[in-house]
Amino acid sequence: MKNVIPLKKTLAAAVFSVAALSAAVGDAFAQAKEQFIGLPSYRVGAYAAGGSGLYGGWIDYMAMINERDGGVGGVKLTWEECETEYNNARGVECYERLKKKGSTGNSVFQPVSTGITYSLLDKVVADKIPMVTIGYGRTDAADGRVFPWVFPMITTYWSQATTMVKYIGAKEGGIDKLKGKKIVYLYHDSAFGKEGLTVLEKQAQKYGFSLVLLPVAHPGNEQQSQWLRIRQEKPDWVILWGWGVMNPTALKAAAKTGYPREKMVGVWWAGAEEDTVPAGDAAKGFTAAGFSVAGPNYPVIKAIQDNVYKKNKGNMEDKTRVGSVNYNRGVVHGIITVEAIRTAQAKFGKKPLSGDEMRWGFEHLDIDAKRLKDLGAEGFMPNLKITCADHEGSGLVKYQQWDGKQWKIVSDWIEPDREMVRGMIEESAAKYAKEKGITPRDCAKEG
Incomplete structure (x- = not known):
């Protein structure tokens, strides 16, 4: 009879096994949820x-x-x-x-x-x-x-680009007033930056404005040649299609060359506090697109x-x-x-x-x-x-303008x-x- 396991131990082992199984099932259920x-x-x-x-x-x-x-x-x-x-x-x-x-x-x-x-x-x-x-x-x-x-x-990006042209047109007194105007497309030289090219070219043909394409190499902290070209071209507007350090660099360069920030419109990835605050006073008056708005x-x-x-x-x-x-x-x-x-x-x-x-x-x-x-x-x-x-x-798309301290909404939602x-x-x-x-x-x- 030495090989017989006492009943109490058998029951205890069974209870332990059930408890362990329940815990495992519970853990699995919790993980599954x-x-x-x-x-x-x-x-x-x-x-x-x-x-x-x-x-x-x-x-x-x-x-x-x-x-x-x-x-x-x-x-x-x-x-x-x-x-x-x-x-x-x-x-x-x-x-x-x-x-x-x-x-x-x-x-x-x-x-x-x-x-x-x-x-x-x-x-x-x-x-x-x-x-x-x-x-x-x-x-x-x-x-x-x-x-x-x-x-x-x-x-x-294509919808946004058409709203940019609409916004600029409204500022000029009507979309028909874009005929004969010059717009610089200052863009991040990447897949992101190139997304806007085709639709802006079509918009230029449709509304009769000339489009100057100026790519900026990653990460964008060197733009001397681009802004020399902008100074020479004397565009009516600049579309800033930038990301990261490229944006405050562009705003500072614009201020240095005397280009008005009120004539610059940014892609939504150029329109955050991280783009304007580092540029200081050079960012004041800059407008950018958005698919959401700022504020707590x-x-x-x-x-x-x-x-x-x-x-x-x-x-x-x-x-x-x-x-x-x-x-x-x-x-x-x-x-x-x-x-x-x-x-x-x-x-x-x-x-x-x-x-x-x-x-x-x-x-x-x-x-x-x-x-x-x-x-x-x-x-x-x-x-x-x-x-x-x-x-x-x-x-x-909605547009916001930097007043030197914060973003202010300056448009309704614009249809592309x-x-x-x-x-x-x-x-x-x-x-x-x-x-x-x-x-x-x-x-x-x-x-």
Whole structure:
């Protein structure tokens, strides 16, 4: 009888096994109730100021959703950053590193880099991971029939360029007054900077103004020859399509050569505090585009302050940047990502979503005025409705001017030249489809 295990020990072992199994199941369930979002951020390098603000706002919004709401539909949001330094090769490395994280794999990739976007167009299709490029990236990807996995949402570079011409035209007393005028396009010599070329050339032909193209090499802190040329050309307007250190350098150079900043209009990546504050007085009067607005006095920003910063859980070391342009852009990224999760959960259930399910959520987004008000983002960003064929949305752009201390709104939301832009998008996307052997989707059949 020495080999007989006492009943008490047997029962104890059984209870322990059940408890261990329950704990394991509980851990697995808890892990399964998390939605992973990979963040290919850049907090070091030439463009760190913009990246740190944008990703800070995005992370703070997700943290607020977790703290205030317990996540989305009971599913907590989790994330991990991967440093790209705004470098294409590093961006691809981060994509590969993050894509299998989480219980269902990475559910969305937002590189905040046009170069990285171009590098991943084929990969996201193969891996079934939606790539969201809010206000940047490849414009013709707005044709969802050819690019079902890419979402250049809210507004694209081509739409923005047409609103720039509209804004300049209004300042001249009417779009017809542009005939015979001269506009310099001072642009970052990269995939980002080259996005504006084609549409501005078409606008020049349409409205009869001459366009002078002046590329600036990365990172943009050397512009002596370009501003010598501007001095010689004596343009009526300068479009500054810059990023990072290129922007304050351009504003200082303009002041030095006597070119009025009131005659300079910047791309939205030239229109943040990180672009104007370093330029000092040279930035006063400069105007830039935006797909969201600056300022902390919006309910959504106050919700972040109440639920995150008052608990000492904020992502920004410098709390004065909360409500800045780049920070608020990050909040827009957070809003769109979370609303896509809500949209997809309504169809697939309140559970962690795969990349394929998230793609459906992005493609069926409908953030109308009522929803923006509910989110505390009324006036903060334009309405957004995405469809199978249209992955852009409203295309609306607003303009802000730097008064020496802060950004002031100086326009309503401006409509792009939709007919021109959509025609260009469809023509370019069709060419891409032919080159790649892609059969465009029939959106009428998909419903």
